[in-house]
Amino acid sequence: MQEITGLELSPKKVEYLKFLLKKGDLVKTTDISTELNVDPSTSTKTINDLSESGYVDHIPYRGVRLTEIGREFAEFFVNRHNILSLMLSHYGLSSDDACIEVSRFEAFVSKDAIDTICGAMGHPTVSVCGKIKHSSCNLH
């Protein structure tokens, strides 16, 4: 198990990990660049950063996959996104607006806060953006 604070990665890198989790297995850096609307050279560079930090394995010219640690983080990131989106939807934001809004700030919300919020909500399993798992929720 990893100690996750939730503040380890920049917003963009969080996006990368979430996308890698969604795609699963070996992902081309070009797929990432298409999805995130950046130049292929940019996604390669960012992936190299993530690789050096241990979140992904990168086989040059072949593809990228999450490490075990990377997967743990990615799962937390997806949950965080979903919990925050659900929270905002409780305050009148549409699913789309909640999702867009959360995407902008989610990287700056700590795991402790998410665990607390998740607990206060009664550990919901469905959000407006997708399903919520609780394997990483310390208060479950």
Add this chain to the structure above:
Amino acid sequence: MQEITGLELSPKKVEYLKFLLKKGDLVKTTDISTELNVDPSTSTKTINDLSESGYVDHIPYRGVRLTEIGREFAEFFVNRHNILSLMLSHYGLSSDDACIEVSRFEAFVSKDAIDTICGAMGHPTVSVCGKIKHSSCNLH
């Protein structure tokens, strides 16, 4: 009246404006550097940025004050902080934790979202961090 999206300024610059509003009138760049724990040269530079963008007037060696536009923004920033803190406190975060958490991400929450949240809350006038005004709330 200004069109405020809420996403105009970086986190640090938001802090600067909120501090200037709290201190009021002419504020020394050194006071800012003390409050925000940065070198005086850093606060001078940031203040110069804010000055070029029209948020503050800076009289070198004398002090800084908010422009009318800067004040509008600063008031929105304080309200945004308070509304978001109140929201998190509804999900089990202590006042302090809510405040700390919000400080990290508030700069990335849009005014539209804040107006919606504020409306869903019934336009509260008191938060865990301070009072809330509604002069700038479009849904009030």
Add this chain to the structure above:
DNA sequence: TAATAATTTGGAATATATGCAAATAATTTG
């Protein structure tokens, strides 16, 4: 006015993110 304190300027560094052009590797095709 001279010494001291406050403030600003100039230079430099880090982190994050980006794209273009050239080089390299993989894949397709004839």
Add this chain to the structure above:
DNA sequence: CAAATTATTTGCATATATTCCAAATTATTA
């Protein structure tokens, strides 16, 4: 299978945000 094409990476180069240190400048105090 070799040549052509496509995909991917590397090497610059740039931009923004933030920071600090040392030197220069201005204000204040003694």
